[in-house]
Amino acid sequence: MYKVFVNDKPLFLTNEVAKETDFQLFLLESVDIEQLIVKMFNNKIKKAYLYYPDEKEILKKVKEKIPVKRAGGGLVYNNKGEVLFIFRNGKWDLPKGGCEKNEEIEDSAIREVEEETGVDQLKITKKLQKTYHVFKRNGKYRLKITHWYEMKTNFTGTPIPQENEGIEKVAWLNPEQIKEAMKNSYENIKLLFEEENVYNEQ
Incomplete structure:
Protein backbone atom coordinates (compact mmCIF):
# COMPACT_ATOMS: atom_id res chain seq x y z
CA MET A 1 0.00 0.00 0.00
CA ILE A 66 -1.12 12.53 -13.05
CA PRO A 67 2.31 13.93 -14.04
CA VAL A 68 5.18 13.04 -11.71
CA LYS A 69 7.92 15.30 -10.37
CA ARG A 70 10.92 13.61 -8.74
CA ALA A 71 12.67 15.24 -5.82
CA GLY A 72 15.50 14.46 -3.43
CA GLY A 73 15.86 15.46 0.20
CA GLY A 74 17.94 14.93 3.29
CA LEU A 75 17.46 14.04 6.92
CA VAL A 76 20.78 15.49 8.02
CA TYR A 77 22.55 14.83 11.32
CA ASN A 78 25.40 16.92 12.70
CA ASN A 79 28.05 15.66 15.13
CA LYS A 80 25.79 16.42 18.10
CA GLY A 81 23.03 14.18 16.75
CA GLU A 82 20.79 17.16 15.91
CA VAL A 83 18.70 17.20 12.72
CA LEU A 84 18.66 19.98 10.15
CA PHE A 85 15.24 21.61 9.63
CA ILE A 86 13.93 24.45 7.51
CA PHE A 87 10.94 26.67 8.33
CA ARG A 88 8.82 27.62 5.31
CA ASN A 89 5.16 28.50 4.75
CA GLY A 90 4.58 28.49 8.49
CA LYS A 91 5.71 24.88 8.97
CA TRP A 92 8.82 22.91 9.86
CA ASP A 93 10.09 20.86 6.96
CA LEU A 94 13.23 19.07 5.79
CA PRO A 95 15.34 20.41 2.91
CA LYS A 96 14.42 18.89 -0.44
CA GLY A 97 13.89 19.88 -4.03
CA GLY A 98 13.35 18.85 -7.62
CA CYS A 99 15.68 16.82 -9.74
CA GLU A 100 17.43 18.60 -12.60
CA LYS A 101 17.69 17.01 -16.03
CA ASN A 102 20.10 14.06 -16.16
CA GLU A 103 20.92 14.48 -12.46
CA GLU A 104 21.25 11.42 -10.22
CA ILE A 105 18.69 11.53 -7.42
CA GLU A 106 21.39 11.30 -4.67
CA ASP A 107 23.13 14.33 -6.23
CA SER A 108 19.83 16.24 -6.29
CA ALA A 109 19.29 15.53 -2.60
CA ILE A 110 22.77 16.77 -1.63
CA ARG A 111 22.55 19.83 -3.91
CA GLU A 112 19.14 20.83 -2.57
CA VAL A 113 20.21 20.52 1.06
CA GLU A 114 23.26 22.70 0.34
CA GLU A 115 21.24 25.30 -1.59
CA GLU A 116 18.38 25.54 0.91
CA THR A 117 20.47 25.59 4.09
CA GLY A 118 24.08 26.53 3.25
CA VAL A 119 25.21 23.32 4.98
CA ASP A 120 27.92 21.38 3.12
CA GLN A 121 30.31 18.43 3.75
CA LEU A 122 27.30 16.14 3.35
CA LYS A 123 27.67 12.40 3.16
CA ILE A 124 24.79 10.02 2.48
CA THR A 125 24.71 7.27 5.11
CA LYS A 126 21.55 5.43 4.06
CA LYS A 127 18.52 5.52 1.81
CA LEU A 128 15.22 6.19 3.56
CA GLN A 129 11.68 5.62 2.34
CA LYS A 130 10.11 7.63 -0.49
CA THR A 131 7.22 9.96 0.27
CA TYR A 132 4.39 10.92 -2.05
CA HIS A 133 2.33 14.08 -2.15
CA VAL A 134 0.24 16.01 -4.62
CA PHE A 135 0.87 19.70 -5.23
CA LYS A 136 -0.45 22.30 -7.63
CA ARG A 137 1.79 24.27 -9.98
CA ASN A 138 0.53 26.63 -12.71
CA GLY A 139 -3.02 25.32 -12.29
CA LYS A 140 -1.99 21.68 -12.77
CA TYR A 141 -1.76 18.93 -10.17
CA ARG A 142 1.40 16.86 -9.97
CA LEU A 143 2.53 13.92 -7.89
CA LYS A 144 5.81 14.63 -6.14
CA ILE A 145 7.84 11.54 -5.30
CA THR A 146 10.60 12.49 -2.88
CA HIS A 147 13.58 10.17 -2.39
CA TRP A 148 14.92 10.72 1.13
CA TYR A 149 18.43 10.05 2.37
CA GLU A 150 19.92 10.06 5.82
CA MET A 151 23.03 12.26 5.73
CA LYS A 152 25.81 13.18 8.14
CA THR A 153 27.89 16.34 8.15
CA ASN A 154 30.85 17.80 10.06
CA PHE A 155 29.61 21.32 9.20
CA THR A 156 30.02 23.70 12.15
CA GLY A 157 29.23 27.06 10.56
CA THR A 158 25.95 28.99 10.57
CA PRO A 159 23.27 27.64 8.22
CA ILE A 160 21.87 30.20 5.77
CA PRO A 161 18.21 29.98 4.66
CA GLN A 162 17.61 30.25 0.90
CA GLU A 163 15.24 33.22 1.08
CA ASN A 164 14.31 33.24 -2.61
CA GLU A 165 12.81 29.79 -2.01
CA GLY A 166 10.67 31.18 0.82
CA ILE A 167 12.75 29.63 3.60
CA GLU A 168 12.54 31.83 6.69
CA LYS A 169 14.96 29.98 8.92
CA VAL A 170 17.21 26.95 9.21
CA ALA A 171 17.80 25.26 12.56
CA TRP A 172 19.47 22.25 14.12
CA LEU A 173 16.92 20.58 16.39
CA ASN A 174 17.56 18.01 19.12
CA PRO A 175 15.14 15.08 19.72
CA GLU A 176 13.09 17.08 22.25
CA GLN A 177 12.76 20.04 19.83
CA ILE A 178 11.92 17.67 16.97
CA LYS A 179 8.94 16.36 18.97
CA GLU A 180 7.71 19.94 19.27
CA ALA A 181 8.39 20.71 15.57
CA MET A 182 6.39 17.63 14.51
CA LYS A 183 3.25 19.28 15.91
CA ASN A 184 3.67 21.85 13.14
CA SER A 185 5.01 19.84 10.22
CA TYR A 186 3.75 17.75 7.30
CA GLU A 187 2.40 14.22 7.49
CA ASN A 188 5.04 12.84 5.11
CA ILE A 189 7.82 14.31 7.28
CA LYS A 190 6.27 12.65 10.35
CA LEU A 191 6.40 9.33 8.48
CA LEU A 192 10.17 9.68 8.05
CA PHE A 193 10.67 10.30 11.74
CA GLU A 194 8.51 7.33 12.66
CA GLU A 195 10.75 5.23 10.43
CA GLU A 196 13.95 6.72 11.85
CA ASN A 197 12.78 6.49 15.46
CA VAL A 198 14.67 9.71 16.14
CA TYR A 199 12.74 10.48 19.33
CA ASN A 200 14.03 7.42 21.10
CA GLU A 201 17.69 8.06 20.49
CA GLN A 202 19.84 9.81 23.10
Missing part, protein backbone atom coordinates in the same frame (compact mmCIF):
# COMPACT_ATOMS: atom_id res chain seq x y z
CA TYR A 2 1.17 3.53 -0.81
CA LYS A 3 0.23 6.61 1.15
CA VAL A 4 -0.05 9.78 -0.95
CA PHE A 5 -0.74 13.07 0.83
CA VAL A 6 -3.11 15.54 -0.77
CA ASN A 7 -3.19 18.80 1.19
CA ASP A 8 -1.86 16.73 4.11
CA LYS A 9 -4.78 14.29 3.90
CA PRO A 10 -4.08 10.60 3.15
CA LEU A 11 -4.98 9.00 -0.16
CA PHE A 12 -4.16 5.29 0.12
CA LEU A 13 -3.36 3.28 -2.99
CA THR A 14 -4.42 -0.24 -2.14
CA ASN A 15 -5.22 -3.66 -3.59
CA GLU A 16 -7.38 -4.61 -0.60
CA VAL A 17 -10.95 -3.66 0.16
CA ALA A 18 -11.17 -2.99 3.88
CA LYS A 19 -14.32 -3.14 5.94
CA GLU A 20 -13.78 0.20 7.66
CA THR A 21 -16.24 2.94 6.84
CA ASP A 22 -14.52 6.21 7.76
CA PHE A 23 -13.30 6.80 4.22
CA GLN A 24 -14.43 6.77 0.62
CA LEU A 25 -13.26 4.06 -1.75
CA PHE A 26 -12.69 4.79 -5.45
CA LEU A 27 -11.76 2.48 -8.29
CA LEU A 28 -8.51 3.61 -9.85
CA GLU A 29 -9.60 2.48 -13.32
CA SER A 30 -12.71 4.67 -13.40
CA VAL A 31 -12.01 7.55 -11.02
CA ASP A 32 -11.56 11.11 -12.27
CA ILE A 33 -8.40 11.59 -10.25
CA GLU A 34 -8.35 15.36 -10.73
CA GLN A 35 -11.86 15.70 -9.27
CA LEU A 36 -10.89 13.54 -6.32
CA ILE A 37 -7.79 15.68 -5.69
CA VAL A 38 -9.81 18.89 -5.92
CA LYS A 39 -12.25 17.55 -3.32
CA MET A 40 -9.39 16.65 -1.01
CA PHE A 41 -7.77 20.07 -1.48
CA ASN A 42 -11.13 21.68 -0.64
CA ASN A 43 -11.57 19.54 2.50
CA LYS A 44 -14.66 17.80 1.07
CA ILE A 45 -12.90 14.45 1.48
CA LYS A 46 -10.65 13.85 4.51
CA LYS A 47 -9.37 10.38 3.63
CA ALA A 48 -9.76 8.18 0.57
CA TYR A 49 -8.70 4.83 -0.81
CA LEU A 50 -7.93 4.19 -4.47
CA TYR A 51 -8.40 0.54 -5.29
CA TYR A 52 -6.58 -1.43 -7.97
CA PRO A 53 -6.20 -5.23 -7.83
CA ASP A 54 -2.51 -5.45 -8.79
CA GLU A 55 -0.34 -3.83 -6.14
CA LYS A 56 2.77 -3.92 -8.34
CA GLU A 57 1.02 -1.89 -11.04
CA ILE A 58 -0.88 0.53 -8.83
CA LEU A 59 1.69 3.34 -8.73
CA LYS A 60 2.31 3.02 -12.48
CA LYS A 61 -1.44 3.45 -13.10
CA VAL A 62 -1.54 6.59 -10.94
CA LYS A 63 1.46 8.01 -12.82
CA GLU A 64 -0.46 7.56 -16.07
CA LYS A 65 -3.20 9.80 -14.70
